[in-house]
Amino acid sequence: MHSAPFHRRDLLLAFAGLAAGPGWALTTSEQAWDSWKAAFVEDDGRVIDDEQDGISHSEGQAYGLLLAQAFGDRDTFERIETWIRATLATRQDALMAWKWQNGAVRDWRNATDGDLLRAWALLRATRDSGWSGHFRQVQRISRDLVRICLAPDPRASDEPLLKPADQAMATTASVIVNPSYYVFRALIELGQATNQPALIRTAAHGERLLTDPGALRDWIEVQPDGLVPAHGFEDCFGWDALRIPLYLAWSERTDHPALARVRDRFAATSSPKHVATVTGPDGQMRQHSDAPGFRAVAALAALRAPGPAGPPGQGYYPATLGLLAQIAWREGVKTPRSH
Incomplete structure (x- = not known):
């Protein structure tokens, strides 16, 4: 209820x-x-997406954390984070499973924007609100974002792209990217706070990526010759x-x-x-x-x-x-x- x-x-x-x-x-x-x-928000901290049959997902939980921190609501913040740790944050790494429905995780893959937003919310809670007990998790998530969710740009192998998920396609010929997953401020602040310069570099490269009009899509593929619409997704x-x-x-x-x-x-x-x-x-x-x-x-x-x-x-x-x-x-x- x-x-x-x-x-x-x-x-x-x-x-x-x-x-x-x-x-x-x-x-x-x-x-x-x-x-x-x-x-x-349910009493136990689960954030409900009423437009997708009442599911809960990592993005929604992370948005809930960001909003609770911004509005100074520590009780709701802690309830949301507690639900995350009990349900979605049960992978072998520090990232979240993407989808929960009807009492169980239904998709164990992560969604990188959810993890990025959660880490940023936990950092803001620690740094700006003085709510202790979360910085170690910020460090763990930031580390695994770098370890699992970055891939070399096929056009410039020393520049990192943000993968939308740990299992998303990433080869020397093509990397699938969701441009809306780039939360530049979050990447920069997390990189600075956790000594992960790769996150800062990812933000800078993402800003350059978005200067290409071809990046204004829900999904793209970055290939050696440039950006193309992602295969299998609506081109929009x-x-x-x-x-x-x-x-x-x-x-x-x-x-x-x-x-x-x-x-x-x-x-x-x-x-x-x-x-x-x-x-x-x-x-x-x-x-x-x-x-x-x-x-x-x-x-x-x-x-x-x-x-x-x-x-x-x-x-x-x-x-x-x-x-x-x-x-x-x-x-x-x-x-x-x-x-």
Whole structure:
């Protein structure tokens, strides 16, 4: 059972207030976080993806950790992390299994973005919130990300690419890559905190990768001659790739050329108050949405304060992106760090 009664309308009213102005209204943001918890976090710390038959996955658990840390909610943070350790983090390495459903792990492969985001959340909890007991796990995850989830770029063997999973294809002829898995700030901060320079180098190379317009896809293959659409996946800028501007903005890369290209993608719809969520390689809109969370990411890509508002029923994924966009605006755009 969920930890509290929940109504979609309440969530959207809270989100709307969150972005009413350029400031960070504590009471309103707390309401938004409480509504997200009520909707998607079980009492035991399991984060529910209601758009995928109620499964739980490493990405969702890691997003829950990031949000709990950002909102100063240690109790929820520890409950989510405890559930992770009891269920997903039971591989022989320090990474998580990807999928849990109906009481058991259903896919033991990892998803690299989930592990990267979890490690970053644990680092932020230790470094920024003073919540002790997690740094050793940060070190272990960072070590195994380097050991298991990096592969040489076929175009330049001394440059590392981020594999989307431990078992993802990676040969001297082709490496499969999900560009939305590059959370640049996380890679850099983890590399610095754990003395893993390969993670920092991966971030720098990933930023260069995204300067190629061909990287603006959900899935690509990096081959010696350049980037091509990944075999077996839809050739589109879609549900995965729309996180690219979120992570660039959060990492203070607001002048990156990919942001301008993404803005054009989001704008490829003529429906008022909608954004294009899936576009083909030619930029033509295939799907669009008025979900507040997707609109928040589109605003962030345009370097505007995210302002989610719209009809109820947006679901786990856009609701999560909406909250993350608020944090990215606060930390990466509105008040960037001094260097």
